[in-house]
Amino acid sequence: MHICFITNEFPKKGYAHGGIGTFVSTLSKGLVENGIKVSVVGKNYESKNEVELVNGIKVYRLFSKNVKGLGWLFNSRIIAKKLKEIHSETPIDIVEASDMGLAFLPKLTGVSYVIRMHGGHHFFAESEKRKVEVWKGIQEKLSYKKADGFIAVSDYVRNHTFKYLPLNNRPVEKINSPVNLNHFQPINKPYKPFKIVFVGTVCEKKGIRQLINAMLPILEAYPEASLDIYGRDWLFPNGDSYIEMLKTTELPKLGNKQNKVNFCGAIDYAEIPLKYAEAHVCVFPSHMETLGLVAPEAMCMGKPVIFTKLGPGPEVISHGITGLLCDPHNPLDIAKQIKWGFANSEAALQIGLKARESVLNNFNMDKIVTQNISFYRQFSKK
Template identity: 45%
Template sequence: MHICFITSEYPKANFPHGGVGTFIKTIAQKLIDNGHQVSIVGINYENKLEITEENNVKIYRLKPNYIKGLTWYFHTNLINKQIKNIHQINPIDVVESTELGLAFIKKLPSIKYLIRLNGGHHFFAESENRGVNWWKAYQEKKSFRNADYIIGVSQYVVNHTSKFINFDSKKRGVIFNPANLKNFYEADSNKIIDGRIFFAGTLCEKKGIRQLIMAMPLIKKEIPQAHLVIAGRDWFYPKTKKSYTPYLKSFIDESVKDSIVFLGNVDNREIPIEIEKAQVCCYPSHMEAMPLAWIEVMSMGKAFVASNLGPGSEVVNHEENGLLCNPLDIEDVAHQVVRLLKEKEFSRKLAKNARQSVLEKFDVDKIVQQNITLYQSLIYSK
């Protein structure tokens, strides 16, 4: 098979990327290892055309063309032209994208078009209590109409997106994001720093970092040595372009300002080192589709506090392989973190179960076989 992913998030050295980029890189390499072909088509971070190959994955980073009001038009044309050229030389079987990616794609005969739901515009607009942007909403609905099939990375994202867009006839189930057990290895407990709480993620409201910071005085009252280490890139308000970080720091209580460290953007390859040093990891997101970062923590066998919102219960079984908190309740966030800091034997039990659950449910080799089966079923369906 030849699978083509439309994404501008494929990891590139010295440039930030999110969970979607990490997922595609992982699954792409595994598809190559299983004898299939993979192409990546997207817009470059830099003002140039780059065509490269990494471990037999062919990556087409197209030169951007930023013209106010027409950027979408020129970028779509570039992507359409590149996919057509690739298909003429080496026929593509499946083109895959996230929610908005197929809006203006010119479909080619014999190719199947798939959307993998990772949380689109409608999905996150509601969770962030902001209005739906008519242009993005239009693109998302048009993209769904263009798709032949749609799958989700969690049952929650499928159900929640269905509230806004009807795609029942195109549903093809759920395939979880895989764990990268090579990079996120079993942690050495001897490297734990007592009282360390670790958070990784974009510094924005929906990740729950503000509530975690506000919980720190309560945590430190119970655990004097408690301290919070934060890794993640800044987020900027779409209209004003103002940084979220100064706003976030305004919530740091004077009593804990020396107990909170901001590392800034940390390369994904360095995140396991920071996770390994933590006594507890806490990622209290307000909304996720299927958080790869949670799976990474659990892969390493770490004591973990996650959110009970969104797909939380699809990943974490409360008091079995981690703890769930109400991320909007500062006292509950503090309570669950303190439990893991205080009850070390209980924490070790949950951490051990966390890794075992990942091996059973999120192992990359199992997940890639599910994806291969899916792609084959799409290719041979009428």
């Protein structure tokens, strides 16, 4: 069986990538280890074509044309051409993309197309209480019409997406994204007391503004506390930096304690476990997630994790048992959960141990790879 993933985010050294890139890299490695041929096709970060073999995965990075207003057309044609070439050499059984990824790709005869629901435009428009943008809405509808089946990364994203984009009797299954259990293991290294660690894109929907606002009541109770923020910046439509906005509007609220919040920039995937190991608590107060791997990754290291109580948060964490859930819109509630972790270090340690056990049971690579292969085989007899 030959699976081809469509993504521009497959990890490349020296370049930041998002959660989808991490997911495709991790799952693909597991598929290859189970005898499945895997290709990945997407735009390159650089102005050239590249082919690379990574852990047995054939990665095609394509030069992308930057044509204002028509980039989507030219880039879709480039990807479609490459898919046709790959298929002629080694027949593809399944092409998989995220929510809008199939919109402008012509379907190859005899190939099945799967959408992995990482959270698309309709989903986030609902969760963020904003209107669906017409052009993005059209793209997503076109993409969903072409899919032969769907995999949802959480029950929440499945249920809310299909309110807007109907299933029409096509196969759908909820399968967790796998956690790299070898990468995220407990590290025999003392944590730094009262250190809070956040990893993720620094943007409004990740709850980072409310987390910074939570630092004032935290510092009143624990003056030694600090917040390290690791992640790439998000830009407003006019190009302004979200981080600079936070530095201008939110950090001054901390007065002479502004140095307790550190923007550390994007971090290489290999370094993330070391940063989690330093944390007293790891905090991810997202306004909305489809599932989010950062929470289970930190949990896998045995860390006490504070996650959002909204969306799929309760699918990942049982409050007070495998972690803590917070109201991501309420800085005082975020502060309350963090202060509990500081004040109850022994209980927080036990929560961390149970968190790791939960991840080993629910985000286990072998189990999830088997589930994916079983789903794919509905469409292929190879």
